[in-house]
Amino acid sequence: MKTTLGLAIIAVLYSSGSTKAERIRGVLPSEEHLYVPEYSDTGEQIWRCLGDPSIVLSYNQINDDFCDCPDGSDEPGTNACPFNPERMFYCENEGYYPNYIENYKLNDGVCDYDICCDGSDEYATGKCPNKCKEIKEQFEEYKKNALQVIESATNNREKLILDAAEERKMVEMSISALRNKLKDLELAEKPATEKIENENTNVNKIKPHLDAVSELLESQIKSEALKDKKIEYLESVLSKLMNGYNPNFNDLVVKESVSSFKEYLSNSETETPKAATKEDLNRLTDLILANIPEGEDSTPTFGNYIHQQYLKAIEKFSGGQQVLENTKISTEKQSQNEKLKKQLKQELVIYEGDLDRDYGPHEILRAVKSTRIGGKLDEYNYLLEFFGTIYQDNVLIGQFERFENNALYYSNGAKCWNGPKRSAVVHLLCGAESKLLSVSEPEKCEYSFEMTSPIACDNNSEKEILSKFRINYDLL
Ligand code: MAN
Helix, strand or coil: CHHHHHHHHHHHHHHHCHHHHCCCCCCCHHHHHHHCCEECCCCCEEEECCCCCCCEEEHHHCCCCCCCCCCCCCCCCCCCCCCCCCCCEEECCCCCCCEEECHHHCCCCCCCCCCCCCCHHHCCCCCCCCCHHHHHHHHHHHHHHHHHHHHHHHHHHHHHHHHHHHHHHHHHHHHHHHHHHHHHHHHHCCCHHHHHHHHCHHHHHHHHHHHHHHHHHHHHHHHHHHHHHHHHHHHHHHHHHHHHCCCCCCCHHHHHHHHHHHHHHHHHCCCCCCHHHHHHHHHHHHHHHHHCCCCCCCCCCHHHHHHHHHHHHHHHHHCCHHHHHHHCCCHHHHHHHHHHHHHHHHHHHHHHHHHHCCCCHHHCHHHHCCCEEEEEECCEEEEEECCCEEEECCEEEEEEEEEECCEEEEEECCECCCCCECEEEEEEEECCCCEEEEEEEEECCEEEEEEEEHHHCCCCHHHHHHHHCCCCHHHC
């Protein structure tokens, strides 16, 4: 029973805020554990500077409006220490969004409701009552409208993502069409003989016979030549004998040989070549004829005959003389083909390069790559092309370089007089339409644009709504 009552009291203490009252002013909840006191040997509550634990303070020196720690950690809730961006004052803004404010804005008599809607930044002056409830109502109203815009912007973004995928498909299709065209051109260029052989396997039946003819002729020629040499030699021996023998020696064998040789010499000019060679060739010709259609009337020479039969065979098996002509690609046509191939290859390189380019998340920039957004901002007309250039009137501000963290980067613009080449960063904010909002020149010839676009609508949009929300102080 006692225990239950004890627990109930603790619960009441927590919910009534007495624990909060003990919180160290200005410290964010996740750092509260760094402000727990230690106990010295004498039992005194002590605390060490966060940036330098060798500096030991009495616990009540925290927020005593006197700066003891070099990093300002002993004064999280006052402006006694110099401003340290790492140690901002934490406004709890209960019921709304917690936030941080620079310590030099504390108790300066100004209600910084856009940061601390609870007025806690003016705790000492007491000038600023808590307005979190009213501000929250304003924000909710603003958010409702903003969400409607975001919804239509997100729909537009989804459409753009689909368009981008479609664009990619088109590029892929163009690549495959170009590759096919190139393949066709290369096929058409294959050497004529190769084509005949590929297309007319029947001609191949004849070819071995023709090869055999030439082989036979070759060996025939060789053997004839050898025979001629032998005959020449024998003729020279017999000539010697014929011219040098002594007719006074009554050698009948010699006399008979010489007279036979003389007879041989007188007949040799009219002698015909050996029939065997021709017979062999005829036999082979018959073989060829067995594979080809009816020949024409007899041909004047064997060479011509073979040639004619060969052409006939090609005609029969390959669809006619046309094939021969078709396969003979004229040099003119060849150079035309070369030109076309070169052009196709160049196009292919462009398309293939395009597939590798960085078009951002979901390749969304593909869908808007040549969309142009124009607008007059301050004294100049600006023209922006997402994946192209930005112009300030006629001056080139930059050329698209990359898309990173919802910002488009452009560089390599026209050179600035006495300065760098112009460049720009375009910060994108979620919006249903693409529209240039503002431009500034933080550094000479370095431009910073703000632009709405559906391509910038992602899951952080709620945060973005808050950052764009402005309090209407008249209503507070
Ligand atoms: C022009 C504009 C300006 C730029 C100056 C620099 O006037 O491009 O934005 O600052 O040139 O000389």
